[in-house]
Amino acid sequence: MVESYDTRADRWVVCKAEDKSPRAYHGVVAIGCLIYVIGGFDASECFSSCRVFDTRSKLWSEVAPMNNKRSYVSVALLDGQIYAMGGFEGPPRTPTAGLSSPRLRCAERFDPRTNQWTR
Structure with a gap:
């Protein structure tokens, strides 16, 4: 779900446009009126x-996927490009086995103009 802060009412408001499935441990970055939700985990996968929420139309859309699956991903915006760094390719821990997925030691960059991720 997405919440926005209404400055006139001085309160948080839940947007009625929910994404198709929940995800946690994702990265988020905003470019203008677009909010990019990158990678993540849904308790099994x-x-x-990479999903994009347009704050003007209140619609979700999909852009090109990353080269790697990433949960607990760190993201940053620099010169209009999105960088996704590190994270895990699967759940980092399981209740019984401890660490289950190695840390990723790589990064990739997304160019919104070409809709392409590069390592």
């Missing part, structure tokens, strides 16, 4: 997908 790790994602390489």
Whole structure:
């Protein structure tokens, strides 16, 4: 779900446009009126997908997926490009086995103009 802060009402408001499935441990970055939700985990699967929420139309869309699945991903915006760094390709821990997925030691960059991720 997405919440926005209404400065006139001085309160948080839940947007009525929910994404198609929940995800946690994702990265988030905003470019203008677009909010990019990158990677993540849904309690059973790790994602390489990247979803975009348009704050004007209140619609979700999909852009090109990353080269790697990433949960607990760190993201940054620099010169209009999105960088996704590190994270895990699967759940980092399981209740019984401890560490279950090695840390990723790589990064990739997304160019919104070409809709492409590069290592």
